[in-house]
Amino acid sequence: MNLPDFGVLLVESLILLSVGAALVSYFVRGKYADRIKYIFAYTYILKIIVGTIIVRIITGEYGSSFLSIDTQRAAQVAENISQAGILSYGDYVLYGLDWIPYYYAVIFNLTDSNSIYVMAVWSLVASLTVIPIYILAKNLFGEEVSYTSSILVLIYPSFFVFSFIPHKDVLSAFLLSLSALSLIKSKLSTANILLFSLTILGLLTVRPEMIIVLILSYILWRALISGRRLYTSSITWSIIVVSIASYLTYTVLPDMYADSMFSLEGIYARVEDTSNIGSSGGGIQESIIRQNIFIRTLLGSVFLLIKPFPPTETLTGLDLATFLTPSAFAIYFILPFVLYGVWASIKRRDDGTFLIFLAVLTFVAAAAVTGGAAVRYRVQVMPFLLIFASYGYCLPGNKKPLFLGYYLLFVLGVILYISLKAATIF
Structure with a gap:
């Protein structure tokens, strides 16, 4: 078992332990039940901070281990980038660069330490993000939503302090998620249904994978606090269906729809075939993409709902x-x-x-x-x-x-x- 697998195992064990304790407290009565609820339900922020630190140090972002990062090389890359005048996140995207080594390099230059120490500092600071997120969500959306937002930090790796600086779309997705949670628990009305639908569409546009994370974090919070029987819940079966659909979305469907008339891959394939005409290929490419945009948006919206954009393609x-x-x-x-x-x-x-x-x-x-x-x-x-x-x-x-x-x-x-x-x- 390598280090990333070990880190994931620790975090999953922490979550399962909390869910298990909530289920036990549902069946056990008396003073022991109250004690279990206090330990496992009301100390969740501490558990999330500990679990997030483990994730940050051992597994890193998107499954790559922080321990394997060459921070000295990252420092050199960051210095070269700074000397070239590329300072904003938009420039990083424009030039196809990665913003993560820049923050590694900042800590490396400040501490002049080895990679393990640098990653430990990074992970500690990033994990403490759960506290301001909890306070923000509590003041904006109420107590119950703030609990779920804390769990979001653990489940979705992009929600940590440095992501809010360059990733405004991540912050948008997070606020949209909190809005969706507050609408879920609000009174059923036409306006609330409309706003909830718009919120979900907003998440599809910015971070489509957040919908799955949103469902998982909400049901996990309900299990932690109320000890609800997950195996009898219809929401559990919905999560299973959504999980299978998401797996198909990022594996099977892209290949099936690669040559489809209204798939994004099909559109780009046709654009690439005509973009080399003359010296104004870029202009032709953009004009083709924007032709009949109204009709293709209507037809493409169906495809968008079937196959959302992967996280790496959103920008x-x-x-x-x-x-x-x-x-x-x-x-x-x-x-x-x-x-x-x-x-x-x-x-x-x-x-x-x-x-x-x-x-x-x-x-x-x-x-x-x-x-x-x-x-x-x-x-x-x-x-x-x-x-x-x-x-x-x-x-x-x-x-x-x-x-x-x-x-x-x-x-x-x-x-x-x-x-x-x-x-x-x-």
């Missing part, structure tokens, strides 16, 4: 740009708000006009982002537009006009920022 090239044009954003996010707003206005509900204004402002901001910014800025800005719009809808009626004013200023700020970016002023 590369024109693939994500295809589904983040103004027309695609209107179909996925804005149109439901407008339709619901019109319906609410016909029913003489107070929030109908507010929703229409909210949708129009959001669409204007989205069009500005897609018209004058690179793909990475669309990924960063659009989920936040959805979050702010959802937050505004949930406000009491007397605060909605004031929020609309602030939201208008925010949209104008986005347009100004993108305009300056497009003009390469900064």
